[in-house]
Amino acid sequence: MLSRTADNLYWLGRYFERAENTARMLDVAHRSALISRKDVAAADWGSVLAISGTAQGFAARHGRTDARAVITYMAFDADNHSGIAACLRRARENGRALRGSITSEMWECLNETWLTMQSKTYEDVIASGVSPFFDWVKERSHLFRGVTFGTMLRDDCYNFLRLGTFLERADNTARLLDVKYHMLLPRPDAVGGVVDFYQWAALLRSVSALRAYKRLFREAILPRRVAELLILREDMPRSLRASFREIDVLFGELRQRYHTDYECFRLAGEIYAKLRYGRMEEIFEVGLHEFLTDFIRRTGVLGKQISDDFQLAA
Amino acid sequence: MPPCYNAAVSSVRGNKLAAFDEMRDPSGALRPAYQNLDTWLSATPKEEFDRFRSEADLLFRRLGITFTVYGSGTTERLIPFDIIPRVLAAAEWAHLRVGLEQRVRAMNLFLADVYQDREIIRAGIIPADLVLANKAFRPEAAGVIPPRGTYVHVAGIDIVRTGENDFYVLEDNLRTPSGVSYMLENRVIMMRLFPELFAQNHIAPVDHYPEELLNTLRAVSPNADPTVVVLTPGPENSAYFEHAFLAEQMGIELVEGQDLFVANGFVYMRTPAGPQRVDVIYRRVDDDFLDPLALRQDSLLGVPGLLSVYRSGRVALANAIGTGVADDKAVYAFVPDIVRFYLREEPILKNVPTYLCRRPDDLKYVLANLPELVVKEVHGSGGYGMLIGPAATKAQIAEFRERLTAAPEGYIAQPTLALSTCPTFVKRGIAPRHVDLRPFVLTSDQVRIVPGGLTRVALEKGSLVVNSSQGGGTKDTWVLEA
Numbered sequence: 001m002l003s004r005t006a007d008n009l010y011w012l013g014r015y016f017e018r019a020e021n022t023a024r025m026l027d028v029a030h031r032s033a034l035i036s037r038k039d040v041a042a043a044d045w046g047s048v049l050a051i052s053g054t055a056q057g058f059a060a061r062h063g064r065t066d067a068r069a070v071i072t073y074m075a076f077d078a079d080n081h082s083g084i085a086a087c088l089r090r091a092r093e094n095g096r097a098l099r100g101s102i103t104s105e106m107w108e109c110l111n112e113t114w115l116t117m118q119s120k121t122y123e124d125v126i127a128s129g130v131s132p133f134f135d136w137v138k139e140r141s142h143l144f145r146g147v148t149f150g151t152m153l154r155d156d157c158y159n160f161l162r163l164g165t166f167l168e169r170a171d172n173t174a175r176l177l178d179v180k181y182h183m184l185l186p187r188p189d190a191v192g193g194v195v196d197f198y199q200w201a202a203l204l205r206s207v208s209a210l211r212a213y214k215r216l217f218r219e220a221i222l223p224r225r226v227a228e229l230l231i232l233r234e235d236m237p238r239s240l241r242a243s244f245r246e247i248d249v250l251f252g253e254l255r256q257r258y259h260t261d262y263e264c265f266r267l268a269g270e271i272y273a274k275l276r277y278g279r280m281e282e283i284f285e286v287g288l289h290e291f292l293t294d295f296i297r298r299t300g301v302l303g304k305q306i307s308d309d310f311q312l313a314a
Numbered sequence: 315m316p317p318c319y320n321a322a323v324s325s326v327r328g329n330k331l332a333a334f335d336e337m338r339d340p341s342g343a344l345r346p347a348y349q350n351l352d353t354w355l356s357a358t359p360k361e362e363f364d365r366f367r368s369e370a371d372l373l374f375r376r377l378g379i380t381f382t383v384y385g386s387g388t389t390e391r392l393i394p395f396d397i398i399p400r401v402l403a404a405a406e407w408a409h410l411r412v413g414l415e416q417r418v419r420a421m422n423l424f425l426a427d428v429y430q431d432r433e434i435i436r437a438g439i440i441p442a443d444l445v446l447a448n449k450a451f452r453p454e455a456a457g458v459i460p461p462r463g464t465y466v467h468v469a470g471i472d473i474v475r476t477g478e479n480d481f482y483v484l485e486d487n488l489r490t491p492s493g494v495s496y497m498l499e500n501r502v503i504m505m506r507l508f509p510e511l512f513a514q515n516h517i518a519p520v521d522h523y524p525e526e527l528l529n530t531l532r533a534v535s536p537n538a539d540p541t542v543v544v545l546t547p548g549p550e551n552s553a554y555f556e557h558a559f560l561a562e563q564m565g566i567e568l569v570e571g572q573d574l575f576v577a578n579g580f581v582y583m584r585t586p587a588g589p590q591r592v593d594v595i596y597r598r599v600d601d602d603f604l605d606p607l608a609l610r611q612d613s614l615l616g617v618p619g620l621l622s623v624y625r626s627g628r629v630a631l632a633n634a635i636g637t638g639v640a641d642d643k644a645v646y647a648f649v650p651d652i653v654r655f656y657l658r659e660e661p662i663l664k665n666v667p668t669y670l671c672r673r674p675d676d677l678k679y680v681l682a683n684l685p686e687l688v689v690k691e692v693h694g695s696g697g698y699g700m701l702i703g704p705a706a707t708k709a710q711i712a713e714f715r716e717r718l719t720a721a722p723e724g725y726i727a728q729p730t731l732a733l734s735t736c737p738t739f740v741k742r743g744i745a746p747r748h749v750d751l752r753p754f755v756l757t758s759d760q761v762r763i764v765p766g767g768l769t770r771v772a773l774e775k776g777s778l779v780v781n782s783s784q785g786g787g788t789k790d791t792w793v794l795e796a
Contacts, residue, residue, distance in 0.1 A: 001567070001585055002567050002569060002573050002583055002584060002585055003584040003586055004569075004570070004572070004575070004584070006585075006586045033651075096630075099568070100565075100568045101562075104562075111375075112376055115375065156586065254586075258586065258587040260587070311584055
């Protein structure tokens, strides 16, 4: 495989995953905003920008932080790197450069997703309901993952595609938790309030974890538990630990394939060890925000190291 | 599909010549090869066809079979696809096949000769300056004997038909001919849409082309178990889809210049596991851009040092460097003589009579008969820079008269041919439209030709311009099995 191909696969994985996560964030903001007071609703929409680190870019183009502005910016603005439209376009561009390395089913899925996305506008989405649109994005991502799982040769191409997926997912989940957790920390007057429950439920739902939470903990939604679920649970597919377990496995395969010990393997192993052997108590001692900030930074460093080690950007 | 070659030409004024109808004879009776197709056409209601056509469109778009139009940014366009196939009888194809093989064999011998001993020049068959002063002649290639003596591994020979047994070669494309992906995808789409047609007719398959291409490429490797790659200029290239498609079909890497480098006298590609040696490069990058050290220095598409490795025989290039000297329009006029000189055989395929404006007598004739002729630039391609006499205005003819007088050696002229027609879907139903054919000839340890080729069709009534860049479409091409 070419280094450039590895690069395309890695970014294809990242962009499609990012599109899905952006849709999830927008969906949770939409659901929260429906049950919030007006000023709180603005904060719900604002949190989407905070999570994706796009507040500045948004401010340069839009005024008020409301549903219309945020959805337009995060879903349709082709210049917004974290936006759904841009991610799907880049996923498809990377896929187009990969026609020899991905299956035709995967390409058809990418191409069709992009073509459909191109034909959608904010007005269409409002007319037919925003949630169905976010569901559609998620479904396309599920479909792509399924097609990949069902058709792609298990070689290093597969490893690099998955690497992009899980690195992006770990980063996105960490960002989501960091922003939302501190927004939703119970205020003295709202503890146990109804709105509170819905807000936490919406957060869990955004990472498809509400039912998992109920099954695992069988108790009211406690913020600490939510953090535990999304950070340390290996059986929760969108958690940090589960994402890094996948990275650990596929790095193990790459190590065998290439007979080389790259620095990125060590960095990833270090992060995974913290997640695998860490305890929630310690994380809260350091401070959740500090822990997550450090995690996001380390993930960024790992991403750079991956590019260097495999000569991804030639 | 990219604007890769010249269009055949134009309608005939005053109905002096009627175009040959490939489906029906002048009395209106069906030709045998079209029997089954006609039954199907008359049994299928028009609405059904409309549905099929939009389905075909959708399939092409979904599969991403598009081409980039030069000068239009990154616009991707679909080439119009006509769902009525073009049919060739077994005997017609058998004739074409031997003719193609003969022609390409002679071209390879010609190239080997002009880059080594130049016997053909010494024998006075072809003027020295036409070869040696040719822009496409590559001094860098002189004295290098490529593996198996093959220069043209992939040839696209453009054929037009004017009568029952009258097939003419309009043009030889010996550099980086494109279009084969459309031949393959057209067949895939037809089989998806009309499986029953393939059950009823015995149609020679074409889908083994990528395998044949890979075998052809592997056979010129300096090593056993070679690493073969496709070298593309990149996604901006109009034929990028085809480069990617062929790499995918052959299961080999699609590389750009930046993915390759030269070290220790070998070519390597960058991989995440470290450098990997490359033995054969099916390059879809033009000669000029292959190596910024030896050729165009401003090229970002090539690989610095590639030519020195090529000259040492440690990497094979397909096609070889310098094949363009055999396919310009002035050399074209000599191909029948080239066939006779090297093979001592009579050419099986006919050449279109060609006036070389560099010859004073020819020029005189051309200037006197401009309204009847097609004038082409010797180095032009893509249907650009040509005069179609019968369709030209007085001003255009006057302009060409000046250009011809000023630089006659830059032009050739040919009579206007009445290209054959095939039934084609147009807005108002089915009507005859002019077609040509580009078969692909593969050469290395043996000659391989998949039956048929790419049929291009001029969709405008009376038009003879089949180039996709100028409104042409394509059809599936059926060679019936005997």
